[in-house]
Amino acid sequence: GEDVEQSLFLSVREGDSSVINCTYTDSSSTYLYWYKQEPGAGLQLLTYIFSNMDMKQDQRLTVLLNKKDKHLSLRIADTQTGDSAIYFCAVGDSNYQLIWGAGTKLIIKP
């Protein structure tokens, strides 16, 4: 079946950039999302990109899409302690029947 792979953990120093990577197998994926999950809170959409785009920037967030390699990345500039969370990559050809990665836990070191 289709699959989405992410590293389970990423540790960065406060103020540095964080880059969270995701690879997927379904080349027909149209919707590509990054959701954030904080402890005790529901999943929240962080940002998204559609398959006809290569890059999207939104304040401290940059999403890069390499369709040839089926690789999606999320860069968070100037990482803060409030960015500590689990980040999920989710892709699919509809906005709800998504294939989700297992999530990357972002750990911020002071």
Place this chain on the structure above:
Amino acid sequence: DTGVSQNPRHKITKRGQNVTFRCDPISEHNRLYWYRQTLGQGPEFLTYFQNEAQLEKSRLLSDRFSAERPKGSFSTLEIQRTEQGDSAMYLCASSPLGRNTGELFFGEGSRLTVL
């Protein structure tokens, strides 16, 4: 409106019992979705409604699982004859029609523990 509300937040039950979870979506949202999330995994799609119509249910895990949204507002997810493998977080999400980002608004989930 404060967002998607799910109840109960945590349910502990014995194997073989039936459980029901309730989801109240954001009031103007036509679409409602149920997902399951096990520890260390991402959400797994189960079913979805547009208003009161259940448009996709083939991903429900077995015939022990059923969902309803009788008046197009709140929804219930019932699991009959629970098994230990049903232990998971059950997530509800909603979205409005016509939102081109496809953003889903998730509740905080209902955690099921089957002993």
